Amino acid sequence: MRKLVSVMSAVLVAMSGQAMAAQVTVLTAARIHTLDTAQPKVQALAFDEAGRILALGSGAELLKRYPKAERIDAGQATVIPGLIDAHAHVSGLGMTMLSADLVDAASKQEVVQRLQAFEKQLPPGAWLIGRGWDQNDWPEKTFPTAADLDAAFPDRPVWLERIDGHAGWANTAAMRAVKRDLTGDWQPEGGRIERDARKQPTGVFVDAASALVEEARPPLDEATAERALSLGMQSAVEHGLTGVHDAGVSLAELRRYQRLADRGQMPLRVTAMADGNNEALESLCRNGLYTHPSGRLQMRTLKLYADGALGSRGAAMLRDYSDDHGNLGIMVTSPEQIAAAVDKAKRCGVQVATHAIGDRGNHVVLETYAKALGDAAGTTDHRWRIEHAQVLSPSDLPRLSQLHVIASMQPTHATSDMPWAEDRVGPERIIGAYAWRQLRDSGARLALGSDFPVESVDPRFGLYAATTRADAQGLPAGGWFPQEKLTAFEALRGFTLDAAYAGFAETQVGSLAVGKRADFVVLSEDPLAIAPTGLRSLTVQATYVDGKPVYRAK
Secondary structure, eight states, X not given: OHHHHHHHHHHHHHHHHHHHHHTOEEEEXXXXXXXXXXXXXXXXXXXXTTSBEEEEEOHXXXXXXXXXXXXXXXXXXXXXXXXXXXXXXXXXXXXXXXSEEOTTOOSHHHHHHHHHXXXXXSOTTOOXXXXXXXXXXXXXXXXXXXXXXXXTOSSSOEEEEETTXXXXXXXXXXXXXXXXXXXXXXOOTTEEEEEOTTSOEEEEEEETTHHHXXXXXXXXXXXXXXXXXXXXXXXXXXXXXXXXXXXXXXXXXXXXXHHHHHTTOOOSEEEEEEESSSHHHHHHHHHOSEEOTTSSEEEEEEEEEOBOOTTTTOSOOSSOBTTBTTOOOOBSSOHHHHHHHHHHHHHHTOEEEEEEOSXXXXXXXXXXXXXXXXXXXXXXXOOOEEEEOOBOXXXXXXXXXXXXXXXXXXXXXXXXXXXXXXXXXXXXXXXXXXXXXXXXXXXXXXXXXXXXXXXXXXXXXXXXXXXXXXXXXXXXXXXXXXXXXXXHHHHHHHTTHHHHHHTTOTTTSSXXXXXXXXXXXXXXXXXXXXXXXXXXXXXXXXXXXXXXXXXXXX
């Protein structure tokens, strides 16, 4: 009997061993860049059924250790850690797929033509919504007016969001729907209604003024709002992203994410930032920092707005705009309101991330952070962030490192803005603009992203912009203010390990190491071995999250 028991035990152990082996997958490739200093480059990694990395090394070594493992042979491909966009808007990306696309329209006439084509699919009376116009791309380079839309759309309300999301363009029908007199001298707090000499609204609403028209729109139904999130996430993984920091998520939108996560319908990881001093922050203060059991969703960050954007001259400046004397931009949120929200977040143990583009906006944020953090700024693991950190005065630039504030920046903003940015701020202030190298060399950590849909969701464009500071045609030759370029490794780190750190996730993702999540991207080319000009056209073969393919190229 004892012998029978021993035999059965041996059989069970063998079966158990086979089951365990069957749950292991070994991936081999020509090279795997881990971004882990202990093992920076290997040829194989093994992960379990749950998507946890078990081992890294040579193919022969891992296949010997796991002889019954399922094998993925990527051949001559290169594998890198999953790319993370540290600042983006998932719902906004999805909604661009459900509305009229105005990106790169070269004139107001082209905008109208695109709208007329899109209108054909709309029912009578529905609002015509679009996004992506940029007056800087047009011959006249001036803001449009309602009259530019009224001839083609006399009755249907039209509302068009600017490319940066910091201004909107309405026709007369849309303005009629606003339940407030838009004429006169008054301005909404944190925004500006553009008016003509007769004090009549022209149709352009900057920053907080856009809310006047947004509130007049019919509310979005839940099914469409949820679909927008799904569309945005799917587009992200198709471009090699395994994580996104969603900058400004309401409590209602967090609930949509939760429903998707509960159903296993989140193909990537989302770090959601609470949208200002509102319900989502209240929830974090009341219930604590949030993490979904799947590991695909978390909220532990407050997103605030300091100022507007440079393209619409809403970024708050210390001195007048060089091309618009008398204009200092807009503080979307007053310094007092920012301070109150920051203090509240600190009490609740919530990370703070504040949008600041102009040098005055950045100065106000740094002053507020310094006061709130006090002497502990350089010692506590607060990881507070400035989103964009786009134009910094010389005296403020080193303060990010001193205060341990993360610079969450978007490389493609520089290459999109370079045709007109110096006109806005002048030759002196441009030296502190889009200053990636200066910030990194000062000791600040750079978490890189795109701000999609303001820019393309494609992180390859960000890697290319960071290393070349040139447009798609390679202009200007040598790069725009080339002294601010990053190396390919620094750019890759900004989209992986440093972005993970900015989301308190570096122990889980951002590099490939034992115990971390098997989030990785399979590329045809080696981004650390090719010329920077090739980064824009890297071939994404597959995107994996938790060891499972969420995208495979056809």
